[in-house]
Structure formats: C-alpha cells, structure tokens
Amino acid sequence: MKIKTLFITNKIKRLALAAFAVLSLSSNVHAQEGDPAIGEKLFNGKCASCHNPFRDVTGPALKGARERWIEKSTEENFYAWIKNSAKVIASGDPYAKEMSAFDASVMTPQTVSDKQIDDIFAYIEAAEEPKAGGDEVGTTSVVVEEEGSSTLYWWLFAGLLVVVIAVVGGVKGNLAALSREQDGQEPLPQQSVGRSARTWAWNNRGWFGVTVFVSVILLLAFGMVKWLDLGVYEDYKPEQPIAYSHELHAGELGIDCKYCHNAVTKSKHATIPSVNVCMNCHKTVVDGRSDEGTEEIAKIHKAAGYDPDTRTYTGETEPIQWVKVHNLPDHVYFNHSQHVVAGGIDCKQCHGNMKKQTVAKVMSTEDLNNVGVTDEDYDENKIKFTKPTLTMGWCIECHRESTVDIAGAPEGSYYNVIHERLLLDKRTYQEYLEDDVVTVGELGGLECAKCHY
Incomplete structure (x- = not known):
C-alpha cells in the first residue's frame, strides 16, 4: 500500500515539475527582447x-x-x-x-x-x-528565421495542465479504492468516463453551476468584443502594383491632392487618377531618385504604352490593377463633393497626413488625432475621434462636432435656405442662440436616410 502511494505521489510531482518547466519556458519567451x-x-x-x-x-x-x-x-x-x-x-x-x-x-x-x-x-x-x-x-x-510563438507554449502548458488534472483525478480514484480495500469495504462499481463526469458534476453542482454560468458570460462578452471589431479596417494598407509615394509627391514636391484626385470636388468618388495624369509629368521624368524609383516609373510607361527611348506611344497599353483601400458597405452613402465643397472639409481630417505616407492606408484614430500635433505639415485637426476609422460611430462623432458657418454663407446658398428652415424649429434655434453654433447634426446630419440607402 505504501509503495503504491509513494509511486503515485512521485508521479504527481514529476508532472507538476514538467508543468512549471513549460510555464517557465513560456515566461522566458516573453522576457526575451522583442518578438x-x-x-x-x-x-x-x-x-x-x-x-x-x-x-x-x-x-x-x-x-x-x-x-x-x-x-x-x-x-x-x-x-x-x-x-x-x-x-x-x-x-x-x-x-x-x-x-x-x-x-x-x-x-x-x-x-x-x-x-x-x-x-x-x-x-x-x-x-x-x-x-x-x-x-x-x-x-x-x-x-x-521563424521563431516559435510564445502562444504555442501556452497551449502546450494548457494541454499539460489538462493531463495533470486527469492524472490527479485518476490517482484520487485509485487512492479512494485502496482506502476502501484497506478498510475491508466492497470496491465501487466501475463507471464510464462520461458517467463519472456527470456524477462529479452532480455532487459538486454548486461550484459547477457557478463555473458554467461565469464561462457562458465570459464567452458572450468575448463574442460581443469580437463582434464590435467587424468592419473595422484601421491600418489596412494593401500592397499596390506601383509603389506610389505620397510623401514624395504631396510632401516634398508639394503637389496638391486635387491635381491627381481631380473628381473630389464634383463627384461622389475622389477617383484614382488615370495613367494620363501620371504621364503629364512622367513623360519627362523617366528616371527616379533610386533604382527602385526608376523601376516604378517604368511600370507607368508600360501601362501607358510609352517608350521613353523613342519618346513615342506604342499603343500597347496595360491597365494598372490598383487595390481599393477605403471600402464602405453597399448600404452606406458617402459623397466626397458634398463634404469637400459644401462642408469645406480638408482631406487631412479623414485621410491624415499624406505627406508622410507612401501608398495610402486607412488611418487609425490615433493617426488622425495626431495631425498637427506631432508634426507641423498641417494645422491641427478640429475633430478628435474616439471611434475607429470608417465606422458609423466615427461619422457620427464628426457630424456632432462639425459646425456650419451659416452667418458667413453667401446670399441664396444652400445654408441660407437651411437657416430659414432653422427659424421654424424652435428647439434647434434655441440651441443655436445658446452657443451661437450650428452643428451638422442639428441640421439633420444624424438622420438615418442621409447616409443609408
């Protein structure tokens, strides 16, 4: 009896030491400098x-x-x-x-x-x-060289922990059987694993019920957090067929955004510039500042069917397969011209400091809030966001805080008409008198039909 008990005890000790060794290994992975x-x-x-x-x-x-x-x-x-x-x-x-x-x-x-x-x-x-x-x-x-992720060690540790729990449970049963045998009692009938689990759950139904309840709540909370991440694309920066540098063109060369995105003031879409727009400059500028730059310019020439050596067009064009960066759901309506012309919104409010970017990406809230704060390329953004970029909350925050200059609007303009309607809405007009400010939200910018089909 003592020999069996000692053997089982030593087995438990070895398993426990193995578990702590795996835990220590996973901790050391985190302690190393950088992943x-x-x-x-x-x-x-x-x-x-x-x-x-x-x-x-x-x-x-x-x-x-x-x-x-x-x-x-x-x-x-x-x-x-x-x-x-x-x-x-x-x-x-x-x-x-x-x-x-x-x-x-x-x-x-x-x-x-x-x-x-x-x-x-x-x-x-x-x-x-x-x-x-x-x-x-x-x-x-x-x-x-790929290094094993520390997450793998945690999964190994979890698996080992399950094994330890199973072994301890078996040891406990063996000890109980040995104790009954030593006391001269009849051994308990053998049970399947499933029946043993149900018996244990019933005998410990108080703690078992609390554990199940807490687990369900945690799973629901985890699911809710993941659900809130659906449709959030901050920092999305796809690889483009041509490594266009906004930092060089908009930043160093000072080319205005509207020169390339020329439909932004008169269309729903800002549009990606055609190859002809690129060729306005690159018919002359054929060499980049580096080998990589020259290679990217050559891709433009190939797309336009242009031979820089003979300075003639071959007629063999090839479309550039640009990858769309800012992608809204089909049920969402957004009009660039309305925001840029009527609203007077600067590109940086939604697209951030493009003078410091290469190919475009979906700016994070932090990036947008830092415009004009950590650099001097632009004035500071007026709206400070707390919601992720391209989400509904992000748009609502802007509509609630963006103000409209009704008093300075020219005679007969859109905002004059809105002002006349505002006089008929006593509640909104009272808010206007209190702070002398009219927000987009107060003018109907929070109505569902304004942004959703």
Whole structure:
C-alpha cells in the first residue's frame, strides 16, 4: 500500500515539475527582447517607407542601430529618438545631431511603445540580407528565421495542465479504492468516463453551476468584443502594383491632392487618377531618385504604352490593377463633393497626413488625432475621434462636432435656405442662440436616410 502511494505521489510531482518547466519556458519567451513576428508587421506598417535593414534609403540602414546608439549615446535616447527625434536633437545629444545630418527631412514622430520598438529591432536583427540575382531588380526581400510563438507554449502548458488534472483525478480514484480495500469495504462499481463526469458534476453542482454560468458570460462578452471589431479596417494598407509615394509627391514636391484626385470636388468618388495624369509629368521624368524609383516609373510607361527611348506611344497599353483601400458597405452613402465643397472639409481630417505616407492606408484614430500635433505639415485637426476609422460611430462623432458657418454663407446658398428652415424649429434655434453654433447634426446630419440607402 505504501509503495503504491509513494509511486503515485512521485508521479504527481514529476508532472507538476514538467508543468512549471513549460510555464517557465513560456515566461522566458516573453522576457526575451522583442518578438520578430510582431516586429515584421510593425516594421512594414511604420518604418518600411523610409528605412531598410541593410542599406541607406531615405533613412539610414537599421541593422545594428541600437548598438550604435548605446555606443555613441544612450539606450534611453535610442528609444526617445524613434518616438520624437526633434526632442532628442533639442536636448543637445551629439549623436542625435550627427544623425540629423543624414537627410534633410525630419523623421516623423512615432506613437510606439518601448516593447514595440524591441519587437521591430528583433525583426531587423534576425533578418538576413537577400542574395543578389532575385526575381525583381531593386527590390529587397527580408528573410526572417521563424521563431516559435510564445502562444504555442501556452497551449502546450494548457494541454499539460489538462493531463495533470486527469492524472490527479485518476490517482484520487485509485487512492479512494485502496482506502476502501484497506478498510475491508466492497470496491465501487466501475463507471464510464462520461458517467463519472456527470456524477462529479452532480455532487459538486454548486461550484459547477457557478463555473458554467461565469464561462457562458465570459464567452458572450468575448463574442460581443469580437463582434464590435467587424468592419473595422484601421491600418489596412494593401500592397499596390506601383509603389506610389505620397510623401514624395504631396510632401516634398508639394503637389496638391486635387491635381491627381481631380473628381473630389464634383463627384461622389475622389477617383484614382488615370495613367494620363501620371504621364503629364512622367513623360519627362523617366528616371527616379533610386533604382527602385526608376523601376516604378517604368511600370507607368508600360501601362501607358510609352517608350521613353523613342519618346513615342506604342499603343500597347496595360491597365494598372490598383487595390481599393477605403471600402464602405453597399448600404452606406458617402459623397466626397458634398463634404469637400459644401462642408469645406480638408482631406487631412479623414485621410491624415499624406505627406508622410507612401501608398495610402486607412488611418487609425490615433493617426488622425495626431495631425498637427506631432508634426507641423498641417494645422491641427478640429475633430478628435474616439471611434475607429470608417465606422458609423466615427461619422457620427464628426457630424456632432462639425459646425456650419451659416452667418458667413453667401446670399441664396444652400445654408441660407437651411437657416430659414432653422427659424421654424424652435428647439434647434434655441440651441443655436445658446452657443451661437450650428452643428451638422442639428441640421439633420444624424438622420438615418442621409447616409443609408
């Protein structure tokens, strides 16, 4: 009896030690500096437009950047530089001044945490420089050795924990049988696993009922949170057939948005510019500032059927398959011209600071709220959002806070007519008299039929 009990006890100890070993392993994964898998996504979304791990582009090569900062400055300034380089330069740090001389353009302040920076540089340091002779000239593909995700360890630990619970349950049953045998009692009849589980649940129905109730509530809450994420596309940035740089064209060259998106003042859609619009400049500008830039311009020439060597059109055109970025549901109505012309809304209010972007993406609420705050390219956005971009709550927030200049509207305009109607609505007119402001919402901008078919 004692030998059996000792054997079972030792078995439990070994299983418990194995469980704690797996837990310790999963904890060590988190303790390591950065997750390359997460870092790859962050790098592509926040850094890839200006930086390359292995060579200088708009910004310097990032491989070994942390070590260089620690050697020539401090690790604290390394994190601070990424978050707001201007602040570090103003502090008088010598290495920051040296880095600022690399390029005339100032690095955009980044809203990232120290942990996210660790993830980014874990990806950069794990990256392997691509070999020459790839499929595409001038492109850089970063190969990262896949590391096991820490999530896998947690699943392994959960599975091991289930095994431990099952073994402990079996041990408990064996000990109970041995105890009955030692006391001279008849052994209990054998039961199936399912029947044993039902018997246990009934004998512990109080705690079992509470556990089931809490589990159902948690599942419903989790489902509700996931349901609220449906249709939210913040930071969506699809790969485009041509790597058009808004930062170069709108930022450095100062080309107005309406030059390319010329239908924005007279159409529901802003429209993607035709190849002819591109060729207005690129019939002359045939070489980019880098090999990659020249290759992208060549794609425009191919689409237009233009031979830059002979400066003639071949007639062999090829459409550019642009990927739509801002996609609203079919039951939602939105008109660009109404907002831009009648509403006087600036592009930056919804699209953010495009002078700091390459190909377009769905800006996050944080990006939109930082316009004019972390950079000086534009005045600060008037509306501060709390709801995710492109959601109904996002539009409602804007309609509730956007004001209409009725007094300054020209005679006979749309807003004069609205003002006359406003006089007939005593409640709304009283609100207007109290704050001397009329919002879009007060003029009917919250009516369902205004935005939904």
